[in-house]
Amino acid sequence: MSPERTAAAPAAEKPQEREDLKTLAREMRRDILTMIYEAGSGHPGGSLSIIDILTVLYWRVMRHDPERPDWPDRDRLVLSKGHACPALYAVLSRAGYFPREQLWTLRKLGSPVQGHPDRLRLPGIEASTGSLGQGLSIAMGMALAGMMDRKSYRVFAILGDGELQEGQCWEAFMSAPKFGLDRLVAIVDSNGGQIDGHVRDVMNVEPLPEKFRSFGWDTVEIDGHDFAAVERAIDSAVKSAAGRPHMIVARTVKGKGVSFMEDDPAWHGKAPKKDELEKALKELS
């Protein structure tokens, strides 16, 4: 049993300062690695690249209530790159959606913490995902419903850069501007990696900002590990009501925070061994 497993579950965390946020994200990096270690399989690389963004979203931007996961006016987040769910699970448990102990049941029979997010089993999951390319369309439907009902909730979708190779993504990119969905914010986790190698070698998707702008999206490009920049970008996206959907191209590092995982495609989808976990946790202490 790893040291993380025995730690008491804290109640919903309330970080006040940016430094707190960084500390919280670092702790959740430890949770991510520990739960994948306990599961014996899972996707560390793409979880570590989005954890900073998720931290800003859930503790600085999103209007949500862990006590009422079905609150109709809540902001929604669709994790289109569903394999990175360990990051979302770490966030949801720290935010108070479910007890932190459940993290250690990841991928085990009967666990609500499934190998890919399952909205019917776990509170806080807005859409069951895991088949790449579909999440932005679902998020777009949520934003359209909000527009029809004159609601003010915002919808966030997180996509992988390899995922962008799916044609359905581009159907969504084409259609969201038509409907003027300015409460829709798409974030591309541009970590440069996928399974068979680097995105630039497998199937290049760049130049992304130019493509999104030409499709009619209000687009910014940021460092996805710079908390201030992430907050600024999302903040200005949700405040603008210019009748255009928002795209944030977040340049990130796959495996961010663990030296031997960073930018190594081998760490896309494998669990650390015991000594690797210990080494990683030391780096993150």
Next chain:
Amino acid sequence: MAGAATREAFGEAIVELADQFPHMVVMDADLSKSTMTQAFAKKFSARHLELGIAEQNMVGVGAGLALCGKIPVMTSFACFLTGRLEPIRIAVGYNRTNVKLVGTHAGLGIGEDGASQMGLEDVAAMRALPGMVILQPADAAETRQAVRWMLEHEGPVYLRLTRQKLDDCHGPDYQFRMGRADEVFKPKDASARLQATIFASGGMVPEAIRAARELESRGFKARVMNAGTLHPFDGEAVVRAAKTSQRLVTVEDHNVVGGLGSAVSECAAKDALGIPVVTLGVRAFGESGLPAELYEKFGISSAHIVDACLRNLDLP
């Protein structure tokens, strides 16, 4: 014994057969490490295409390659590949192109990844496409021969492969015959009427053999037929089994609708065989867990097969 996953045997077969089939082109959608095509890609890089995470495009490109004389072998997880049903229907089925679809990690057998990665409706979908041959080998030897047959055959084929390792179930003289089910477990005294004939395929064959052994140890006789070709189905094998058994049992790592159980039931109904057919299969989208746990939970483990062979059917 000494089992290999059928996806591993497939990966070796395409390398072995590469020189004999110079028109073969192998295609991937960012899962080459899992579909076992990396050895081919390395050795025959000019005949390997990485299309990225874009299965629908891969299907269309493969059809075009086939229309110009290539033999495209496209691989992904069973769910993602056959999930592009309509492009397959038109570009492969309706156009009758010489495309080989290879879906790996089929069924609950993928395990911990959970429901979204489980191909559980793929056979049902492919079986509804006229002209599509569906092969699901049960061990390495059968896979090697099935891959050769697939490359020799002119027309669309869907090859369904496992993530998990499977024990060898065929003897040294095994000969793959498309469209024929073959016996992989015979009770010691097969002259008496059998309690059941169990039809299984792919990853379920080891479970079925285990069940038949268990039945034998309890004094019941059951035979196991390996349905390596799921479409077109071996109706004669069903007729023969009906003559010698009290019931037919089917077990599949797939939804109980539209796959092996349906194929056997359709044959039995068509020939008015009047024999009960007990169909075991998945009735859900699946979830995370170890394959053995999932087989137990979703009703397709050897224990469930034993029960299906013995339980009172309350016949009218």
